[in-house]
Amino acid sequence: MNVLANSELWASTLALAIPIAYAALGGVMSERAGVVNVALEGMMATGAFAAVAVSAWSGNAWLGVLAALLCGALLSMLFAWATVYLRADHIVTGLAINILATGATGFLFNALYGPLGTPSNTPSLPRWVLPGIDQIPFLGKIVGHHEALVYLFFALLIALAWIFRRTATGLRWRAVGENPKAADAAGVPVLRVKFWAVVSAGAVAALGGASLSIGSLNSFSPHMVAGRGFIALAAVIFGAWAPLGAFLASLLFGFATALAFQLQSVSNIAKNLLLMLPYLVTVLALAGLVGRTSPPAADGQPYDPGR
Amino acid sequence: MSALLEVRQLTKRFGTLTALDHVDFDLLPGEVHALLGENGAGKSTFMNLLYGLLRPDSGSVSLEGVSYQPASPKDAVLAGVGMVHQHFMLIPALTVAENVALGDEPRRGFGIDLGSVEKKLAELAAEYHLEVNPRAKVADLSVGLRQRVEILKAFYRRARLLILDEPTALLTPQESQQLFRAVRAFQERGISVIFISHKLDEVQALSGRVTVLRRGQVVGTLTTDQTSPAELARLMVGRSLAPPVRPPSRPGPALLEVRDLQAQGLGPLGFQVRAGEILAVAGVEGNGQEALIAALAGWSRSQGEVLLDGRPLGRLGVRARAEAGLGLVPSDRQEDGLVLPLPVRDNLALRAYHRPPYSHSGVLDLPYWATHAETLVREFDVRPPDRRAPAAALSGGNQQKVVLARELAASPKVLVVSQPTRGLDIGASQFVYSKLLDLRAAGKAVLLVSLDLDEIFALADRIAVLYRGRLMGTVPSESATREGIGLMMLGQEA
CATH class of the missing domain: 3.40.50.300 (P-loop containing nucleotide triphosphate hydrolases)
Incomplete structure (x- = not known):
């Protein structure tokens, strides 16, 4: 139980959860609008790469964050155009986007930096210290100093929860994901609403990638996302398609990862077995839960206004 | 103005x-x-x-x-x-x-x-x-x-x-x-x-x-x-509507006999339906109709005895009951009666696809399905007369004709029909009525569960009233009045 009393475990739980949580938020946005988003993995990879590339080129990590947002949105436009306007299958299109994103970022990375990898002078995001809070015993060590995107996540979470519940945009997102036909009859431009929901989702998920590459580290490597996009998808489901739920589910996965790291130093269980932990938790969480929460009623169904 | x-x-x-x-x-x-x-x-x-x-x-x-x-x-x-x-x-x-x-x-x-x-x-x-x-x-x-x-x-x-x-x-x-x-x-x-x-x-x-x-x-x-x-x-x-002709009944032996049937929200209750007879079950919606259908069809577990032509159905499953001669037209034809995306042809074969002449040693005889479907589509006047059309593309009346055609093609001894004309227009309803009366004339037993008193009075030989899962009583339709049945539907003795 020494492990659980270690504030480092909890601090790294948070730090490891945030990239997943960004992607999960994106997943919630997209799925509430009715588009199953398997492409989160690709959005994260794109965000991770764009952030490092622009940060290295401009010398400003914040420009890297902006680049991640834009590239995520851009790639998501492709995804949204195919799924919303061409009514392509969401899963197949999402997988194709993932392959495209992983392949393209890996290729560009090699073309730009060659075998040397990310330039060592690439700026990473600042670590912020919450004055006062960082002095609180135990808790201060957990939440008191993190990279900037960790704190910005909470602002985004609150904003998004409010948008969902209290704005016309949020109402329309929920409506088109539940019953696009009824939304159409009520005068909601269904396809446009879905398109922009998916595009914004891509931008948010790409922030998760940026927090991986220039948040905790200042480097990119191909395949660095390593299935976090899919874990985020599981967090969306585990979190019952709600922003807060998705965040809490991400925390669980972050905890599993953090625990795996901690246990490596204190036990002699094989390292590779321990690293399976977050993925195992994903499977167990979904196996125990799916069927008990229900997705938006029209999630995954392409909408054809003519019918 | x-x-x-x-x-x-x-x-x-x-x-x-x-x-x-x-x-x-x-x-x-x-x-x-x-x-x-x-x-x-x-x-x-x-x-x-x-x-x-x-x-x-x-x-x-x-x-x-x-x-x-x-x-x-x-x-x-x-x-x-x-x-x-x-x-x-x-x-x-x-x-x-x-x-x-x-x-x-x-x-x-x-x-x-x-x-x-x-x-x-x-x-x-x-x-x-x-x-x-x-x-x-x-x-x-x-x-x-x-x-x-x-x-x-x-x-x-x-x-x-x-x-x-x-x-x-x-x-x-x-x-x-x-x-x-x-x-x-x-x-x-x-x-x-x-x-x-x-x-x-x-x-x-x-x-x-x-x-x-x-x-x-x-x-x-x-x-x-x-x-x-x-x-x-x-x-x-476009023509005058005569009420369906119902010649006097000459009921034979009981083909469906239910004793002490009990299930969630149902019973205990018992009744008989005789050969050449239509027994209607009247009642306000939600008084156990669906539980009764589910128990008879074998969709759900129940206690008590159900005898079909003297043979106990006991714990037999859905397919075994159908093989024993029980036909079923469920109330929700889109949910329980048809597989909507499948073509009419396949829906017509759903009940018996697993045995000859529909299949041989596990291999489906699709040419037979096609000719079989062709015949039924013509006989039941399904419109459009296209066996390849998905069931979802048909109107409610034509969907009901497909369900009816499939069930009748198996020549059941007992047919259980629930709300057979819900949502159907007059023409299609008349068609359904004539098929049920044909069955009666052919000496089969029909159990008609319906919420529509007009329908019940047009078809039934006897009327049983279901109230909170139990039968309030059974009356011959000649001596029944709407008021009397209405009172029983509200749980009062007529």
């Missing part, structure tokens, strides 16, 4: 089919004008034209003297036309206020002002007798309340003309009465209503005038209180 809505020579074609053929129609302010017609007569096409879901090929419509050409429902709504669809256009996961506001949200800052929606709803509710909790989730509301939300949605958008598409199809009698009261309140406030129906008594109770459509043409516009149900029925189907 000048008309609110004037329709002149409105025509709409789909390919070679003329769905609406030079239709004239007038609607006065504050008038309830019924539109009567069979399924496929053009009622829905007409409404969809008025609501901007379709564009006419020729003809004109004017609203308050101004040309009215809606290109979308949005245009219709802006012009003050509201429509309550048969299948509600609501989002169950949202609240009442959110559903009403959707698409026309009042803003406050960046947010949405649901408070003002709630206030407006309260005003409308008081004005039109349409009370409903604006914060309730639509998923938690009854069908009747959901319909209110639909109507409120229209009034929230300042509708002056309300189109009600078969509004009572899914309502209980009490909910229908409440709806009628509300419609009269609309009328007093100058709202005009187009009321689509194929229930003659409702048309008579509610409307001032009635326009009858048949095959896309107006066959007459009449003042409701100067006409009779018989005249309306004749106009609607």
Whole structure:
């Protein structure tokens, strides 16, 4: 139980959860609008790469964050155009986007930096210290100093929860994901609403990638996302398609990862077995839960206004 | 008084089919004008034209003297036309206020002002007798309340003309009465209503005038209180409707015998259906009908005895019961009777696909399926007569014909039918009735579970009344009265 009393475990739980949580938020946005988003993995990879590339080129990590947002949105436009306007299958299109994103970022990375990898002078995001809070015993060590995107996540979470519940945009997102036909009859431009929901989702998920590459580290490597996009998808489901739920589910996965790291130093269980932990938790969480929460009623169904 | 809505020579074609053929129609302010017609007569096409879901090929419509050409429902709504669809256009996961506001949200800052929606709803509710909790989730509301939300949605958008598409199809009698009261309140406030129906008594109770459509043409516009149900029925189907001929019954031995049957929400109860007899089970919806069907069909576990031609069905499963000679036409034909995406051919083979002549040693004999389907489609007059069409593409009446064809093709000894004509028009209903009576004449036993007393009195030899899962009693139909059956349906001894 020494492990659980270690504030480092909890601090790294948070730090490891945030990239997943960004992607999960994106997943919630997209799925509430009715588009199953398997492409989160690709959005994260794109965000991770764009952030490092622009940060290295401009010398400003914040420009890297902006680049991640834009590239995520851009790639998501492709995804949204195919799924919303061409009514392509969401899963197949999402997988194709993932392959495209992983392949393209890996290729560009090699073309730009060659075998040397990310330039060592690439700026990473600042670590912020919450004055006062960082002095609180135990808790201060957990939440008191993190990279900037960790704190910005909470602002985004609150904003998004409010948008969902209290704005016309949020109402329309929920409506088109539940019953696009009824939304159409009520005068909601269904396809446009879905398109922009998916595009914004891509931008948010790409922030998760940026927090991986220039948040905790200042480097990119191909395949660095390593299935976090899919874990985020599981967090969306585990979190019952709600922003807060998705965040809490991400925390669980972050905890599993953090625990795996901690246990490596204190036990002699094989390292590779321990690293399976977050993925195992994903499977167990979904196996125990799916069927008990229900997705938006029209999630995954392409909408054809003519019918 | 000048008309609110004037329709002149409105025509709409789909390919070679003329769905609406030079239709004239007038609607006065504050008038309830019924539109009567069979399924496929053009009622829905007409409404969809008025609501901007379709564009006419020729003809004109004017609203308050101004040309009215809606290109979308949005245009219709802006012009003050509201429509309550048969299948509600609501989002169950949202609240009442959110559903009403959707698409026309009042803003406050960046947010949405649901408070003002709630206030407006309260005003409308008081004005039109349409009370409903604006914060309730639509998923938690009854069908009747959901319909209110639909109507409120229209009034929230300042509708002056309300189109009600078969509004009572899914309502209980009490909910229908409440709806009628509300419609009269609309009328007093100058709202005009187009009321689509194929229930003659409702048309008579509610409307001032009635326009009858048949095959896309107006066959007459009449003042409701100067006409009779018989005249309306004749106009609607183009011929006089005789009640189905039911020769006196000569019942044989019991083919279906139920003793002490008990299941969740059902029984204990017992009854017999004899060869050459139709036993009807009457009752208000939700008094155990579905549990009875499920127990007989083998969908659910039950206690007690069910004997089919003397053979106990006991714990036999669905397929074994069918093989023993039990046919079933379930009440929800789309959910339980058909696999909607599959073609008619496959739906016709669903019951017996696993044995000859449908398959041999596990290999499906598709050529046989095709000829078999071809024969049944012709015999049961399924339209369109296309065995390749998915069941989902057929109208309700034709879907029911497919279910009936499949069940009858297996020559059951006992047929259990539940609400066989729900949502069907007169023509299709007559067809179903004649098939059930043929079965009776052929010495089979028919158990008819129905909510429709007209149907029960037209078909049944004996009437059993189900109340809270138990039988209130069984009476021969000759000596039964509607009042007596009605009292039993409410749980009182007749």
